[in-house]
Amino acid sequence: MSVKRNIKKIITEIRQTEKAFNRLPYSVSLLVVSKSQSLDKIKAAIAMEQNRFGENYVQEAMVKINALRDYQLEWHFIGAIQTNKIHLIATHFDWVQSISHLKIAQALNFSRPLGLAPLSVCIQVNISKEKSKSGIHLANLLELAEAVNKLDRLRLRGLMAIPAYYKDFNSQKLLFDKMKEAQQQLIEKGLLLDVLSLGMTHDFSAAISAGSTMVRIGMGIFGLREEK
């Protein structure tokens, strides 16, 4: 199956890019974006020692989380958060990377079961200010980050963004640099952020060059998906 070959290739590229931009070896982790992919394909990724998976749709993810519960996997919710799904997300995911409203963060905090570790979260930034994308604007980031940081059942880990689509490396990097700067400013305010979730199949090299610590790859591993 080509999933194996693709994972090998992506991991090789991640390691080479770390090296090329003086990043520490293994400072970038891979989140396998498994939305719309079958259990068999996910199992092929697990066989390649992948244990971090990203999903955008709760209903679809629940089937997979249940079916794969015998593996030690880390599930990241990376999609738009609907209020009526908050309880499921807080109960079955390890991470939520798409926080952009305090009310949602508060509801996740309220719903996170006491028997589980705090939910790791990232704030999603709408770095290109696109109307079609969710995420908070940079101007409002500090206020939201400080409020989320106070919620005791959540652990604010960092920032996530999906920049506007650019083909060329330099345009991609400019936006990722802004994200790195924003993270740095929050760290200077005393927030302990260790994650920058930046980079997808078409732009992960630029993201790594700018300081990403987690790239989220779907198509580069599974090929084209059938969009919903």
Ligand SMILES: *Cc1c(COP(=O)(O)O)cnc(C)c1O
């Ligand atoms: C689908 C998706 C990805 C993966 O994108 P690819 O282009 O398939 O690598 C990454 N992050 C988010 C938030 C996504 O929705």
